[in-house]
Amino acid sequence: MTLLHRVNRHGAVIPDPSALPNEPVDFGSKLQASLEIWRDKGHRSVLLELPIHLSELIPVAVKAGFAFHHSNAQELTLLRSLTAEPVFVPSATHTVGAGAVVINDQQELLVVWEATERNNPNRYKLPGGYVDPGEHIGTAVEREVLEETGVHARFEAMVCVRHWHVNLFGSSNLYFICQLTPLTEEIRDLDPEIHDVKWMPVKDYLASDEIYPFNQRVVEMALRGDGMSTGNLEGYARSPEEVEIFFQP
Amino acid sequence: MTLLHRVNRHGAVIPDPSALPNEPVDFGSKLQASLEIWRDKGHRSVLLELPIHLSELIPVAVKAGFAFHHSNAQELTLLRSLTAEPVFVPSATHTVGAGAVVINDQQELLVVWEATERNNPNRYKLPGGYVDPGEHIGTAVEREVLEETGVHARFEAMVCVRHWHVNLFGSSNLYFICQLTPLTEEIRDLDPEIHDVKWMPVKDYLASDEIYPFNQRVVEMALRGDGMSTGNLEGYARSPEEVEIFFQP
Numbered sequence: 001m002t003l004l005h006r007v008n009r010h011g012a013v014i015p016d017p018s019a020l021p022n023e024p025v026d027f028g029s030k031l032q033a034s035l036e037i038w039r040d041k042g043h044r045s046v047l048l049e050l051p052i053h054l055s056e057l058i059p060v061a062v063k064a065g066f067a068f069h070h071s072n073a074q075e076l077t078l079l080r081s082l083t084a085e086p087v088f089v090p091s092a093t094h095t096v097g098a099g100a101v102v103i104n105d106q107q108e109l110l111v112v113w114e115a116t117e118r119n120n121p122n123r124y125k126l127p128g129g130y131v132d133p134g135e136h137i138g139t140a141v142e143r144e145v146l147e148e149t150g151v152h153a154r155f156e157a158m159v160c161v162r163h164w165h166v167n168l169f170g171s172s173n174l175y176f177i178c179q180l181t182p183l184t185e186e187i188r189d190l191d192p193e194i195h196d197v198k199w200m201p202v203k204d205y206l207a208s209d210e211i212y213p214f215n216q217r218v219v220e221m222a223l224r225g226d227g228m229s230t231g232n233l234e235g236y237a238r239s240p241e242e243v244e245i246f247f248q249p
Numbered sequence: 250m251t252l253l254h255r256v257n258r259h260g261a262v263i264p265d266p267s268a269l270p271n272e273p274v275d276f277g278s279k280l281q282a283s284l285e286i287w288r289d290k291g292h293r294s295v296l297l298e299l300p301i302h303l304s305e306l307i308p309v310a311v312k313a314g315f316a317f318h319h320s321n322a323q324e325l326t327l328l329r330s331l332t333a334e335p336v337f338v339p340s341a342t343h344t345v346g347a348g349a350v351v352i353n354d355q356q357e358l359l360v361v362w363e364a365t366e367r368n369n370p371n372r373y374k375l376p377g378g379y380v381d382p383g384e385h386i387g388t389a390v391e392r393e394v395l396e397e398t399g400v401h402a403r404f405e406a407m408v409c410v411r412h413w414h415v416n417l418f419g420s421s422n423l424y425f426i427c428q429l430t431p432l433t434e435e436i437r438d439l440d441p442e443i444h445d446v447k448w449m450p451v452k453d454y455l456a457s458d459e460i461y462p463f464n465q466r467v468v469e470m471a472l473r474g475d476g477m478s479t480g481n482l483e484g485y486a487r488s489p490e491e492v493e494i495f496f497q498p
Contacts, residue, residue, distance in 0.1 A: 092341035171341040
């Protein structure tokens with residue numbers, strides 16, 4: 001008798017977390033017996049998902065040859081190969097952020113000054129922030145603009161991608177700079193992490209010594225209006241929420 | 250006396266993994282005492298990095314109020330807020346891949362047929378694969394083309410970005426399709442995961458019913474040659490290995 005499990009299309013055995021013995025010694029002996037049977041059946045690997053309330057089982061799994069694979073706050077997944085070759089199972093490697101170039105009819109750019117950067121001479125930055133898990137980039141950048149400035153704006157195009165390897169915990173960061181059209185102009189400084197928000201004449205922004213040259217360059221690109229826009233391909237995904245595609249104009 | 254630690258610029262306490270007591274009861278009492286002192290000092294959170302050989306300390310940390318945060322194969326990091334508010338510390342949310350449109354002087358496209366897709370009628374695909382941690386996208390796509398086909402090619406531009414939320418373990422996938430110029434043409438089928446490689450006339454690829462419409466569309470975009478190319482900004486990063494920026498042409 002093995003631990004209750006399913007096998008995915010890559011030959012990985014995935015035990016049912018809700019059916020695991022919660023007593024470490026009992027779990028250890030059943031896991032050991034299961035590993036032998038799964039190996040004999042030719043399965044390639046085991047992905048063991050442990051909810052945090054079963055964290056006492058983690059040292060048992062490590063003793064049985066598992067390595068950590070990935071986790072979220074409430075669950076750790078461990079991986080063990082059943083063959084002589086190492087098994088590659090992809091896990092998340094990148095954080096993702098989005099920044100907004102929002103320019104109004106008076107050729108003014110929406111800029112924010114973060115509360116944590118009071119002493120930074122390059123103080124006015126583009127609004128933006130992290131993309132939530134499962135969230136489209138276009139949706140994320142509209143949300144961040146609204147949260148940080150109170151301005152409603154519509155995603156138009158992606159104008160620049162920055163890929164940076166200096167980041168927390170060895171993961172890299174992808175930063176997508178997007179061009180948006182403002183639908184409202186009233187500034188409401190809602191986010192406590194934002195010290196100031198204003199509409200700044202684009203020509204002042206581009207001429208200022210206090211703005212990062214990178215930001216000036218992406219604003220110039222957005223002004224040209226030839227970024228990548230999102231497009232649909234009929235029948236490509238089950239729903240528009242599933243996939244977001246950026247095409248050249 | 251607290252556990253040996255440093256404090257990062259966000260007010261997070263990070264204990265030194267090499268100085269942790271490896272006996273669970275001893276660790277538990279010292280952790281509890283340290284948490285009280287760190288809270289009194291006004292620190293915001295604790296990021297506890299546990300190497301896999303100290304996995305017996307994980308259940309102790311969970312009992313002390315820690316949640317899982319992220320992991321790699323050999324280390325699990327747990328997070329605990331020291332304030333009433335929850336603390337957001339970003340962790341990786343995305344896997345990243347790159348695909349290649351490689352077209353030679355005879356208007357032929359380099360395509361691969363994966364060994365795992367023997368029965369798939371849409372069998373010829375663009376070469377590509379996962380971007381390694383810390384690797385530039387331009388480097389990754391050149392490497393994947395070489396590994397899968399034996400062809401040396403040079404990154405020219407990014408022509409399409411696909412953001413897909415249907416992926417392993419709740420992480421989303423970003424897929425960057427790039428245009429490359431071949432530097433050699435000889436096919437050497439080196440990768441055991443590849444069943445066949447060939448140069449296929451672009452007009453046949455675009456006319457075929459057996460090719461995904463998405464792939465046909467990105468090849469059309471690459472033919473137009475107006476994708477985002479990489480550019481340097483003087484003084485922006487400490488080294489070219491640190492950051493990769495894709496700009497509109």
